[in-house]
Amino acid sequence: MNLDNQNLEWKICEAYFSILEKSMISEVTLDQLSIVTKIAKVELEKIVPNKTVDYRFFFLKILISKLDREVLAELKVDIADDTVSSTYDKILEGLSLRFEKYAEYKNSFKILSNNSKERIEVFFNIFQENQNFFDNLLSLIEGEQNCGIKAIKSLALNLVFIRSLKVFLKNEGKDIDAVVRHLDKYLGDMQDIGFFIGVLKK
Secondary structure (H helix, E strand, C coil): CCHHHHHHHHHHHHHHHHHHHHHCCCCCCHHHHHHHHCCCHHHHCCCCCCCHHHHHHHHHHHHHHHHHHHHHHHHHHHHCCCCCCCHHHHHHHHHHHHHHHHHCCHHHHHHHCCCHHHHHHHHHHCHHHHHHHHHHHHHHHHCCCCHHHHHHHHHHHHHHHHHHHHHHHHCCCCCCHHHHHHHHHHHHHHHHHHHHHCCCCC
């Protein structure tokens, strides 16, 4: 996708989440998007899925992809000259930074996962985005490694993230201190399991 199309998608995505925040309901129409973006409805129809139910996943993936790129770019700068922090600390920092980015859109995430069925649908539809993020996160922190072990680690981090995401959505406000505490615990538990089965080495 060229830069112009990417910028256009992001403009529509921003409008979508802006409408969600103001309306507090998950139904957003093309007419609303057209008004906010000042883009003709016929042009929007070429970009946006033709079923309203698919809007959530379409815009979530755009949003998550952008936020994740920002997280990885910031983390890369933070750890560039860091010779003190452990791999565990760097992963915890990356996950915490991800939730900081998500906190800005917390109300929207709550709206889009208002009940158990919607929450499961959202989780499954962003699962691939999570896998991409954790694959890139591990490459940034640990460098290249065995693909099989890396896949296991990515899956484990995905489980840690999803458990923490439930805490994130349940808590009121945008403070993420409680989420970071749970992240630390879940990540520690997963690390202990990794040591036990030999996926991680002390």
